[in-house]
Amino acid sequence: MGLFDERILGAAEHIDLALHLRALGGRGFADPEAVVSYLPSAYTVADLDTYTPRWSEAWHFPTMRHIAGKWNLSPSSPLFHDYRSSFAELRERCLLRTEVGSVPEPR
Amino acid sequence: MEALGYPLEARVRIRDAYMVAASLSTGAFRASGRTFIAHLVGTASIMAAFGANPAVIAATLLHAAYAHGRFPDGFSENIPAMRRWLERRVGGPVEDLVYQYSRLQLEQVESYTPGNLESMPIPLANAVLIRIANGIEDRIAGDDRYFDSAKWLSESNAQIERWMPCFTAVAGRLVASGMAAILRETVAAARVDVTQRSLRPVRPLNYSIEAGSTELRGLNGRNLLADHTHETNGAGASAEGATQNGGGSRYACSINLDAIASLNGGSVSCDAEGITIVADPQPWAYSARLLPKEIQKARGRATIEISLLAERGSMGIAVLERGSSVHHLAPEQSVNTATEHLTVRFEIAAIEEAGEIIFRAWPSQHEGPARVCVHSVNVLLDAAPAPTINETAEARSIAIAGPADAAGTLGKLKSWFLR
Numbered sequence: 001m002g003l004f005d006e007r008i009l010g011a012a013e014h015i016d017l018a019l020h021l022r023a024l025g026g027r028g029f030a031d032p033e034a035v036v037s038y039l040p041s042a043y044t045v046a047d048l049d050t051y052t053p054r055w056s057e058a059w060h061f062p063t064m065r066h067i068a069g070k071w072n073l074s075p076s077s078p079l080f081h082d083y084r085s086s087f088a089e090l091r092e093r094c095l096l097r098t099e100v101g102s103v104p105e106p107r
Numbered sequence: 108m109e110a111l112g113y114p115l116e117a118r119v120r121i122r123d124a125y126m127v128a129a130s131l132s133t134g135a136f137r138a139s140g141r142t143f144i145a146h147l148v149g150t151a152s153i154m155a156a157f158g159a160n161p162a163v164i165a166a167t168l169l170h171a172a173y174a175h176g177r178f179p180d181g182f183s184e185n186i187p188a189m190r191r192w193l194e195r196r197v198g199g200p201v202e203d204l205v206y207q208y209s210r211l212q213l214e215q216v217e218s219y220t221p222g223n224l225e226s227m228p229i230p231l232a233n234a235v236l237i238r239i240a241n242g243i244e245d246r247i248a249g250d251d252r253y254f255d256s257a258k259w260l261s262e263s264n265a266q267i268e269r270w271m272p273c274f275t276a277v278a279g280r281l282v283a284s285g286m287a288a289i290l291r292e293t294v295a296a297a298r299v300d301v302t303q304r305s306l307r308p309v310r311p312l313n314y315s316i317e318a319g320s321t322e323l324r325g326l327n328g329r330n331l332l333a334d335h336t337h338e339t340n341g342a343g344a345s346a347e348g349a350t351q352n353g354g355g356s357r358y359a360c361s362i363n364l365d366a367i368a369s370l371n372g373g374s375v376s377c378d379a380e381g382i383t384i385v386a387d388p389q390p391w392a393y394s395a396r397l398l399p400k401e402i403q404k405a406r407g408r409a410t411i412e413i414s415l416l417a418e419r420g421s422m423g424i425a426v427l428e429r430g431s432s433v434h435h436l437a438p439e440q441s442v443n444t445a446t447e448h449l450t451v452r453f454e455i456a457a458i459e460e461a462g463e464i465i466f467r468a469w470p471s472q473h474e475g476p477a478r479v480c481v482h483s484v485n486v487l488l489d490a491a492p493a494p495t496i497n498e499t500a501e502a503r504s505i506a507i508a509g510p511a512d513a514a515g516t517l518g519k520l521k522s523w524f525l526r
Binding site for chain 1 (some may be wrong): 111112113114116117157159160161162163205223224226227228230232233280281284286321364
């Protein structure tokens with residue numbers, strides 16, 4: 001399968017992996033007993049450095065466009081709708097700042 | 108908000124939080140005479156300029172909810188109930204931020220700064236930012252000149268100085284050093300204000316608040332229409348409610364004083380003797396309100412008559428436009444100890460536009476807490492209101508009151524709020 005696609009930043013890595021597997025003729029399966037968690041339950045200031053770029057517009061939307069082009073997916077597919085609609089929710093987990101507002105730095 | 112780049116979904120969410128904040132602060136004023144909602148919006152605007160997450164802006168609009176918010180009556184001692192009430196309206200994350208803000212302690216923040224800042228929970232860090240914005244807004248809006256006293260302002264400035272190392276550390280880590288710098292500048296400016304003569308009003312909208320409680324007492328259930336005849340525009344009112352007025356009938360709706368709801372930031376108690384409302388001794392203006400929801404079916408011209416006596420201090424009375432915490436339907440009137448027993452009248456062109464009747468009591472500078480007895484509140488209508496479930500055949504009187512007992516009244520008020 002090769003390495004992870006480095007143009008997929010911050011979201012949908014697992015979707016890319018599953019589509020890659022399908023393209024190779026492999027099968028995916030799920031164990032209903034399995035529990036996987038990769039998000040912390042309570043975010044701290046230390047998490048800002050990780051999640052500020054991860055859930056930024058600069059990472060999120062180019063990633064979506066790349067996946068759509070790579071796998072020939074329709075931009076109107078439910079997958080992208082879900083990712084668009086959950087973007088604000090993701091950013092709220094770390095209470096990330098809106099990327100346009102600013103307060104002047106001290107002189 | 109749009110110009111700052113907040114998308115429509117965020118603006119709607121913040122608008123919704125504003126509506127809740129307006130509801131909780133209806134009739135509340137700062138000592139300067141500004142409406143309290145203006146302070147909330149001003150503080151939230153500072154956070155928006157900083158680019159805060161929409162959830163943080165929503166929480167900023169509600170940052171004073173637990174300290175000064177007018178929750179449904181009977182909630183004042185029940186923090187879990189207040190939290191559930193707010194959470195249902197603005198969601199868990201926003202409510203959690205509001206709660207974090209309300210519990211913010213310097214020792215708590217100092218336990219993270221400077222060496223342990225990375226482990227500080229993100230909601231707590233944002234609560235610190237809201238505290239910075241609050242301190243800025245107090246001062247840039249000029250409200251600091253109206254604080255209780257130069258001593259109070261001096262203490263407030265000193266408190267911010269103690270917090271400043273934490274403010275600087277947290278703001279710096281959240282890439283908001285500018286906010287801490289602006290607060291530092293505004294506190295420096297306010298330090299000059301301490302040495303100046305404070306703006307000291309003596310009456311509503313021009314008054315001075317002293318430490319101590321403000322007490323507003325109503326006479327429970329006393330109905331002037333039932334045991335008095337008084338003149339209104341030359342016409343006598345009667346217990347039956349329908350009166351002659353220049354050849355036409357006027358219909359009297361007596362608002363039972365049980366309906367006086369809570370004083371924001373204070374508490375209300377009902378017993379057989381009457382209603383006693385005690386304000387928190389903070390340097391802000393406080394007010395009690397009536398919720399004439401039961402006159403919603405009434406239409407057209409009306410006169411609202413309020414019979415009251417100021418025993419100590421003074422009181423302002425105003426009728427707010429329905430759905431507004433700012434606009435008056437008629438000029439505010441005030442009474443004080445010099446006015447003796449008085450019936451104030453508000454001529455309302457369209458009673459359907461009336462929202463709440465608010466009372467604002469100020470303590471006497473020399474005699475202590477204000478004591479104002481409200482004897483009756485009556486609404487005289489030119490046209491008969493549509494029947495209500497409480498209307499009886501013998502009198503076209505709309506009973507605002509719930510059951511005579513205190514618990515029943517509180518329950519009724521609670522049910523109104525929760526509709």
